Amino acid sequence: MLAVVLVVAAGCAPAATPSPSDRTPDAVDTSTPTPTAAPAGAPQAAFDLSCDDVVFAMTELFGTPSAPVAEHLWLKESPSWYPGPAQYMFARAGGAVCAYDDGETSWQITASTGAQDVLDDLAANGYTDGDLAPRCDDGRCAVLVRDGDILVEATVLGPEITEGDLEPVRAALVGLAAQAAETVEPVEVAPSPIAGAACDQLLAPETLASTWDVPAQLHSEFGGWGIPAAVYWKQGGARACLYLETPGAYDGEHYLTLTTLPAGRWAAELPTGRSAVDIEGADAAYSGEEEYYDDLPFIDIVVGDDWVRVSAPGRSMDDLMAVAPLVAANMTALGT
Numbered sequence: 001m002l003a004v005v006l007v008v009a010a011g012c013a014p015a016a017t018p019s020p021s022d023r024t025p026d027a028v029d030t031s032t033p034t035p036t037a038a039p040a041g042a043p044q045a046a047f048d049l050s051c052d053d054v055v056f057a058m059t060e061l062f063g064t065p066s067a068p069v070a071e072h073l074w075l076k077e078s079p080s081w082y083p084g085p086a087q088y089m090f091a092r093a094g095g096a097v098c099a100y101d102d103g104e105t106s107w108q109i110t111a112s113t114g115a116q117d118v119l120d121d122l123a124a125n126g127y128t129d130g131d132l133a134p135r136c137d138d139g140r141c142a143v144l145v146r147d148g149d150i151l152v153e154a155t156v157l158g159p160e161i162t163e164g165d166l167e168p169v170r171a172a173l174v175g176l177a178a179q180a181a182e183t184v185e186p187v188e189v190a191p192s193p194i195a196g197a198a199c200d201q202l203l204a205p206e207t208l209a210s211t212w213d214v215p216a217q218l219h220s221e222f223g224g225w226g227i228p229a230a231v232y233w234k235q236g237g238a239r240a241c242l243y244l245e246t247p248g249a250y251d252g253e254h255y256l257t258l259t260t261l262p263a264g265r266w267a268a269e270l271p272t273g274r275s276a277v278d279i280e281g282a283d284a285a286y287s288g289e290e291e292y293y294d295d296l297p298f299i300d301i302v303v304g305d306d307w308v309r310v311s312a313p314g315r316s317m318d319d320l321m322a323v324a325p326l327v328a329a330n331m332t333a334l335g336t
Contacts, residue, residue: 041305042266043190046094046113047150048183049176054098054109057172061165062158067102072267073228074099074108075292076157081240083290084271084300084309085261086232092261093235094187096180105158109173111180112231115151121230136166143169144227147177149184153227192262193335194306195237202308202330203258203323208243211322216243216255237262256312258327264307268300277321281328287317299324303331 051069059065072087090097095112112118122132134143141156143166152173156165194202198220205218219242232238238260245252261267274288277299284302289295290311298311299320308327310320 041190041263043091043094043263044187045091045096046184046187047096047111047180049096049111049180051096051098053179054176055100057176058100058107058109061168061172062105062107062156065100065102067100070099071097072099072270073097073110074101074106076101076106076108077155080293081242081257081259082228083293083296083311084298085238085259085264085267085307086228086240088261088264088267088270089228089232089236089238091267092238092264093189093231095231105156107154107156109152109154109176110227111150111152111176112227112235113149113151113184114235115146115149117234118151118227118230119146121234122225122227125225125230127225134166134170136161136169137163141165141169143173145170145173145177147174147181150177150181151227152177152180189235189237190263190305192237192306193304194239194260194308194331195262197239197260197334199239199241199258201334202239202241202260203243203256203310203327205243207326208256208323211326212255212319214253214255215245217245217247218242219244219247254313256310256315256323259309259311261307263305265302265305268302268307271300274300279321279328280325281332282324285324285328287320301328301331303328304335306331306335 051071055065055069073082075082090110090112093112095110097110099108100106132144139157139159139161141154141161144151144153154169154173156169199218205216209216241258243256244254274286277285277287279285279301282301282303286300289297296311296313297315297317297320298309301308301310301324308331310323310327312320
């Protein structure tokens with residue numbers, strides 16, 4: 001079993017915490033770039049820890065945010081399968097995310113339940129005590145704190161980050177983890193017909209091969225495991241499917257990526273900068289380009305309560321429009 005090299009605050013009674021309305025500085029803007037009211041069906045949070053709480057803690061360390069704080073994963077330092085469904089993975093499992101970036105200083109805080117299961121998953125995927133050890137140096141902080149069933153992880157980037165930031169960041173996370181642990185309640189992760197489905201049930205590689213006339217092969221094991229991937233795959237039952245020229249994730253041409261958010265219709269309705277499109281078999285669909293990844297074209301497909309994104313570097317929207325109905329039909333078939 002992996003020996004946890006983190007701050008363990010379990011069993012320690014946290015100090016009384018003022019409400020966010022009392023604690024948050026007036027000048028702090030915690031608005032998000034997406035609608036503030038999530039669509040019906042948004043998952044229940046497993047604990048009481050808001051981005052107002054996080055902003056207060058981070059403001060004391062790094063100053064008042066001058067840009068919106070998003071309640072989904074950022075794309076900084078992220079694997080290419082993050083954009084879209086995967087950015088909302090923590091909320092699906094009852095967790096929380098608060099991410100901030102003003103172009104110079106940025107930070108992201110994630111909070112999740114199932115601490116021991118997540119740590120076991122990390123160990124099974126090669127993580128060691130040293131990988132989890134908190135560190136701050138050369139413009140980057142990475143700190144992980146456990147309090148009972150709660151894991152809180154912070155990544156902070158900034159040109160002035162040094163070793164001296166380690167203890168203040170860790171102390172802030174201890175407080176946030178204690179607040180979450182004190183209020184944690186069991187929640188049911190919403191069931192979904194695509195949760196845990198194999199990638200070839202959503203799109204068989206031979207189907208893509210014949211549709212695009214390419215030697216596509218499926219690769220559904222990927223690197224960059226970490227806590228987000230454990231939450232995404234294990235707790236949420238989501239999938240990241242890569243269709244490549246050769247089986248190795250970094251070999252040959254990358255044709256297409258398919259990512260999912262089971263029971264994620266509530267989140268599929270949040271992103272902006274897209275256009276509605278008509279996809280046979282889909283209850284709703286949207287097309288767009290992800291600027292962070294060199295204008296990566298994508299189509300979001302909603303069938304029932306499920307969200308699947310299909311994206312392909314260097315491909316036209318017509319190519320994606322040929323694949324999207326096939327994915328929608330397989331999503332429908334899984335639900336029957």
